[in-house]
Amino acid sequence: MTPLPRFLVRRFVHAVPLLLLVSVLVFLLIHAAPGGPLAIYLANPNVRPADIERLRRALGLDRPLWQQYWTWLWAFVQGDWGYSFSDGRPVAARIVERMPATFELVAVSLAGALVLTMPAGVGAAVARGRWIDRVVTTASMIGVAIPAFWFGLLLQMIFAVSLGWLPSSGRATPGGADAIDHLQHLVLPAAVLAIVLASGWSRFLRGSMIQTLAHPFIVATRARGLPPPRVVLRHALRNALGPLIALVTVDAALLVSGAVVTESVFAWPGLGSLFTEALARRDYTVLMALLMLSAAAVVVFNFLGDLAHAVIDPRVPAA
Amino acid sequence: MLPRRWFAVVVLVAVAVVSAGCRNRSRSGQPSNDLLIVGYDREPDTLNRFSTHILEDIQTCIVEGLTTTDEQMRVVPLLATEVPTIDNGGVRLRGDGGMDVIWKLQPGVTWHDGTPFTSADVKFTVDAINGPEYNPESTDGFDRISSVDTPDRLTAVVHYREIYAPYDIQFIRGALPRHILQGRDIDRAQDYNRNPLGTGPYHVVEWKSGEYILLERVAHYWRGDGYPKIRRLLFKFIPNTNTRINQLKNGEVHVVALAPWDKYREMTAVPSIVVAKTPGNAYEHVTLNERQFPPFADVRVRRALISALDREGYTRTILDGLAPVAHGPIQPVSWAYSDRIARYRFDPAKARALLDEAGWKVGGDGIRARNGQRLAFTLITQAGFAIRESVAQAIERQLRDVGVDVTVELHDGTAISAIWFEGRFEAMLHWWQMPSDPELTTFFAADRTPPAGRNINYFRDEALTQLLYASDRTVDRAARIQLLARAQAIIADAVPEIPLYSVTRLDAVPTTLVNFKGNPTNTGIFWNVHEWAIAR
Numbered sequence: 001m002t003p004l005p006r007f008l009v010r011r012f013v014h015a016v017p018l019l020l021l022v023s024v025l026v027f028l029l030i031h032a033a034p035g036g037p038l039a040i041y042l043a044n045p046n047v048r049p050a051d052i053e054r055l056r057r058a059l060g061l062d063r064p065l066w067q068q069y070w071t072w073l074w075a076f077v078q079g080d081w082g083y084s085f086s087d088g089r090p091v092a093a094r095i096v097e098r099m100p101a102t103f104e105l106v107a108v109s110l111a112g113a114l115v116l117t118m119p120a121g122v123g124a125a126v127a128r129g130r131w132i133d134r135v136v137t138t139a140s141m142i143g144v145a146i147p148a149f150w151f152g153l154l155l156q157m158i159f160a161v162s163l164g165w166l167p168s169s170g171r172a173t174p175g176g177a178d179a180i181d182h183l184q185h186l187v188l189p190a191a192v193l194a195i196v197l198a199s200g201w202s203r204f205l206r207g208s209m210i211q212t213l214a215h216p217f218i219v220a221t222r223a224r225g226l227p228p229p230r231v232v233l234r235h236a237l238r239n240a241l242g243p244l245i246a247l248v249t250v251d252a253a254l255l256v257s258g259a260v261v262t263e264s265v266f267a268w269p270g271l272g273s274l275f276t277e278a279l280a281r282r283d284y285t286v287l288m289a290l291l292m293l294s295a296a297a298v299v300v301f302n303f304l305g306d307l308a309h310a311v312i313d314p315r316v317p318a319a
Numbered sequence: 320m321l322p323r324r325w326f327a328v329v330v331l332v333a334v335a336v337v338s339a340g341c342r343n344r345s346r347s348g349q350p351s352n353d354l355l356i357v358g359y360d361r362e363p364d365t366l367n368r369f370s371t372h373i374l375e376d377i378q379t380c381i382v383e384g385l386t387t388t389d390e391q392m393r394v395v396p397l398l399a400t401e402v403p404t405i406d407n408g409g410v411r412l413r414g415d416g417g418m419d420v421i422w423k424l425q426p427g428v429t430w431h432d433g434t435p436f437t438s439a440d441v442k443f444t445v446d447a448i449n450g451p452e453y454n455p456e457s458t459d460g461f462d463r464i465s466s467v468d469t470p471d472r473l474t475a476v477v478h479y480r481e482i483y484a485p486y487d488i489q490f491i492r493g494a495l496p497r498h499i500l501q502g503r504d505i506d507r508a509q510d511y512n513r514n515p516l517g518t519g520p521y522h523v524v525e526w527k528s529g530e531y532i533l534l535e536r537v538a539h540y541w542r543g544d545g546y547p548k549i550r551r552l553l554f555k556f557i558p559n560t561n562t563r564i565n566q567l568k569n570g571e572v573h574v575v576a577l578a579p580w581d582k583y584r585e586m587t588a589v590p591s592i593v594v595a596k597t598p599g600n601a602y603e604h605v606t607l608n609e610r611q612f613p614p615f616a617d618v619r620v621r622r623a624l625i626s627a628l629d630r631e632g633y634t635r636t637i638l639d640g641l642a643p644v645a646h647g648p649i650q651p652v653s654w655a656y657s658d659r660i661a662r663y664r665f666d667p668a669k670a671r672a673l674l675d676e677a678g679w680k681v682g683g684d685g686i687r688a689r690n691g692q693r694l695a696f697t698l699i700t701q702a703g704f705a706i707r708e709s710v711a712q713a714i715e716r717q718l719r720d721v722g723v724d725v726t727v728e729l730h731d732g733t734a735i736s737a738i739w740f741e742g743r744f745e746a747m748l749h750w751w752q753m754p755s756d757p758e759l760t761t762f763f764a765a766d767r768t769p770p771a772g773r774n775i776n777y778f779r780d781e782a783l784t785q786l787l788y789a790s791d792r793t794v795d796r797a798a799r800i801q802l803l804a805r806a807q808a809i810i811a812d813a814v815p816e817i818p819l820y821s822v823t824r825l826d827a828v829p830t831t832l833v834n835f836k837g838n839p840t841n842t843g844i845f846w847n848v849h850e851w852a853i854a855r
Contacts, residue, residue, distance in 0.1 A: 035733035041372045042740040043732075046459040046754070048761075049770040052740075058454045058506075087364040088506055097528050149559075156565050168565045174531050174553055267557045269529025276558070277362065282733050 015299045022295045023076075023288070027069050030287050036061065037085035037282045059085060072288060082285040086278070091289045094274065101171055102270030105189055105263070106255045110248070112194030113201060117244075120198065121205025125240075126232055128210060136202060143199025152192045152265035159188060169267040189266040193259055197251060204247055208240040215239075242309050249305030250298070257294035349591070350573040350829045352853050354551045358563045358572035362529065362556040365512040367505070368492040369448060369455040375492070376576060376843040377554055380534055382517035385422055385441070385490035387846050388755045390836040392600060392652050394487045398425050398436065398494075398518060402487050410486070410794055417465070417479050418794065420486050424473040428541045430516050434498050438475035441490065442467040443497035445477070453505040460489050482792040484799065485756035491842070493517065520547035520849040531555045540849065548852035567592060567827055575827040576844055580641050581705045586827050593830045597837035598652050601752040601822040602645040603707075605698070605714065607815065610768075610777040612696045612745040614679075614689075621814040622663070623673035627721045628714060629665040634820050637709045641825070645818040647807050648751070648759060652839050654796070655757045657804035660811035670721045679722070687722040695724035699738065700748040702729035710819065711748050742769040742777065750822055755840050759806060760787040763815065778815035829853065 038055055041047045056062045060071070075082060081091035124136035160168035166184050167173070173181050212218065213236050221231050258272030267273070271290060278286040348354065357376075365371050368378045379387075385399040396402050400423045403409020411419045428436040447453045448461045463483050468476040479486065496516045500508060514523040518541060521534035534552040555572055557563040564582050566572040568589050578586060578594065586594050607615040607624070614620050630644045646663075649656050679687035679694050687694040700711050708729065715725040725746075730738065738744050751762065761772040764787050765779035783806055790802040826844050828835050834850040 033734070034730070035735075035737035039733045039736040039740070041456060042736040044372060044457065046457045046758075047372075048457070048459060048772075050462075051457050051459075054458075055454055083507075088370075088512065089509060094528065101529070153561050153565075156562065160571075161565050161568050164569065168569050168571060169557060169559075169562050170555065170571075171530060174525075174527070174533060174555070265559050265562055267530075267555070267559065267562060269527070273529055273558070280731070280733060281364075 011303055012299075015296075018299070019292065019295055023073065023292060024069070026291045026295075027072070027288065028065075030282070030284060030291075031065060033282065035282055037284060040281055072285070076288070076292070081289045084278075084283055084286050086281045086283040086286070091285050094286060095271065095289055095293070098269060098271045098274045101268060102256065102258055102263070102272065105186065105193065105259060105268060105270060106252070108186060108190045109193035109197065109259075110252055110255070112190055113197035114248075116194060116198035117201040117205055120202040121244075122209055122232065122237060124202065124206040125209030125213060133206075136206070140199040140203045143195050144203070146196070148192055148196050148261045149265050151196065152189070152262060155188050155192060156265075169265070171269055189259075189262050189268050192262050192265075193255070201244060201247060201251075205240065205244050208243050209236060212236045212240040238312055241312055245305050245309050245312070249301040249308075253298040253301035254294070256297050256301075257290060349570065350831060350853050352549050354553060355549050355574065355829075355832075355851070355853070356553045356555060356572045357574040357576065358557050358566050359554045359576070360556075360558060360560070360563065363532075366515045366523065366526075366532075367495075367512045368515075369444075369495070370506070370512065372456050374577075374841060374843055376845050377532055377534070378492075378515070379519070379843055379845045380521040380552060380848050381519045381523065382493040382515055383519045384493045385424070386487055387491060388488070388838065388840050388842045389846070390597070390838055392654075392755045392839050394755060398428060399423060399490075400425055405794055412482070412794065416481055418482050418486070420477045420479065420489075422475045422477065422490070424475070425541070426473055428518050430496050430498075430518055431522050431537050432516060434496070435472070436494070436518050437472040438467075438469040439472070440494040440497050441475040441477075442469050443501065444490075444494040447495055447500070447505060460485065482794060484791050484793060485754070485758065486794075488754065488756060521552060524551075529556065542849060547849040549848075552848070573829050574832075578825040578827050579705075580638060580823075580825060583639060583641060583825060586825075589827075591830055592827050595826045595828055595835060595837050596641065597824040597826070597839050598643075598650070599752075599822040599824045600650050600652055600755070600839045601750045602648060602650055603642075603710070603748070603750045603819045603822060604645070604648075605817040605819065606744075606747045606749065606775055607817065608742060608745055608747070608775060608777055610742065614692070614694060614696075615746075615776075617677050618813055619673045619677040620679070620694075621817075623670040623677070623721065624718065624723070625663045625814050625817045626666045626673070627670035627723070628717050628817065628819075630819055631665065633710055633713055637706060637713065638820060642820040642823045645821040647811050647818055648753070648762065648816075649757050649803065649807055650753070650821045650839075653753070653755075653757055655800055655803040655807075657800075657807045659804065660808050662811070663814075667717075667721055674721065674723075681722045685719075685722060686724045693724060694722065695726070696745040697726045697728055698746045698748055699728045699730055699735065699744050701732050701735050703731075707748060714748070739775060740769060740773075742775045744775075747775075748819075752822075752841055755842075757803060758791075759803070759810075760791055763787060763806075763810065776815040778813070780809060780813060780815075783809045783813075831855075 037059065038052055041052065060068065084091055084094055120136045124133040127133050156168045159166045166187055171185050218231060218236055221235050258270055258275050260272040260275055263270045263272030264276050275290050361373060363371055363373060363377055366378050368375050368382055383397050385397060386394050386402055387397045389395050394402055401407060403420050403422060409421045413419065422441065424438060430436055445461055445464050445467050448455050448458055460483055463479050463481055465478045465480050470476065499511060499516055513526055520536055520540045522537050523532060524535045525533045532554045536547050536550055540546050557566060560579055563575055564585060567575050583594060586592055607621060609616040634642050634644055647660055674687055678689045682688045698711060698714065700707055711727045715727050718725050739747060761767050762774055763778060763783060764774060765781060765784040767774040768777050769775060786802050786806045790799050793799045793802065824839060826837060831854045833852050833854050836847055838844050838846050
């Protein structure tokens, strides 16, 4: 066995008990939330207690909690994710059909956020105390402080309602969707996510760059007469990126399981809006699958982040 | 200088992205007889009308009932030729205490696949709902049916074991197609549940999860090829209220059903939109749970509470004049409504006097107490409704003025349904949407406290209980009106709950839409969608 696969195997073996623990905690948490999948039926006065009992039995909610968990776990590990309590369709199908929308939004927003973060963070650090720094710092403070849903509505008001340049929500115009139409729908939600992410990241990168620029080895490279761009980009930035990568991977892992707020504001048909809907209806099977995917994404992205860090910084071992 | 060059790059990229996205976009299309777009707050769980637990607006366009309710809440025939009554011979009371209802079906009606719609479908529907395999949302009424006979293809005779007063809306949700569903697991019949076969003016073309449902008119609707007038209906799912209203302003949607009241002024400012106001059959009220908070069991306390609230003031200010004060559970739109009942004016002096009389004396903190117990309770309500939260605050303030301490607690909708069903709260601010038949029994009969019913006031009055059951067992409309008028008088006198206001339904529709009639019940505004048209 070559070292990398063995390392891979070890990482994923370690992840198994972690995911099991997460599944127990999450299962208990969502069952502890008041109301259940049947609560929504109770709003109709014509649904009588006998109906509720009948539905409870039909959905297997009358059994002890540990039994429900065990049944779910046993089926889940065999790839049977069960049926949605809300619409009766297979959970896997409901999740798979929402994945493309989320992945598309997240990929574009992450790329956008990185494009904004790099020059902003590096520029502010290099020009520390000068106007560029002050603009970047103020903008990122505002970006961090603004709630995403409010920012989203604000952009909608400006670009969709007042100017009429962009559609206010949705993923495509039903029926006649071409590539441009698709792109237009993507602009606002991706901009919200990218700006919110870049605000946090650029502050982080600025701090990390300032620290790195103060290291003796940077002074040494300058003393040797290297041109300033080379000092900043090749030597300082590479060293400053490590902590940022850790942050980006955690954010990315949370986003691929759904940008909950942004997706809801923009009626974006991804995993985030599926989660909101499942939570409101206490759709246990869908919630469990989404939360487990989210946990798995954190494991995988952490691993990818470690790999990326090792590639950039040779001092960091891949293990 | 490096930073400046980078800055330039950022600006360039931003400009490129925005200009690519903002290709001068013309405002979205106006509503037309080709396409009408409805902004809808939630995605349906299923389009099977018997399984769903949310409003059936979309289903109404596809699957038709034997009857429906019109804009004035009258029950009118749809797939039946007439509403059966005793007078027209459609209802027979049997000597054994049961009743038979004879449904005559419209001739010439076919399912969308061309198969004739017959009495066998009605019988199949009853058998499926009462059978052990299928799990519909509710079996209410169906469980009182012993059997269905089908003497011919257009006649269904439904035999009830006992008198069932709301028999006329028993089949308001239509029927299940026997030729498609017989012998199948209906709960899992996704082909039907996602794309139901109906007899209505529209059928499903596409259901894109999380995005929309697109309906298109059927080729030969049974009312004639002139109907429906609008070719396609698009229901877009937009859960966020602000986004939905933004889409309405932007012309990306043309209709918003059940629009929130706090958006009323915003919507009326849009020139292409008219906000239709339909007096509703729902009423907002405060439930007083006598079991959880025993001081509510004293009628003087309940009368004091209602007198301490300036309900006229709420409707004028918080509700912007959109809703009238309600005085009881049955609203003026209902055939059963009676105005010969006690009414309570805003009278804090009277409230204080009643509380004094009941032995609740003002303590040092300004709150009343009796035998060491403070007159303090928690009022729960659902979070996320701006108007309801404001009303809760007004109640808190005005009751404090007469020495009653109220703590407002907000819960999410799912949590509140469970709390409510189990009666685990002291007071609750919420509404009931009454069906067109005013079924008060489940809310007020003494033996219908949870889990047997929805009497979450835990109010017990024998005379009222007897009147309500008598009404349920009466088919004659005039006799029921008498019984329910007496029931309303008892309720108004005893104030088991505090009625606040009658809920007016707001629906934003294009000014060019003709034949829009609205609907006060859960039948929804699409009940006459086949007549809708866009005037050019």
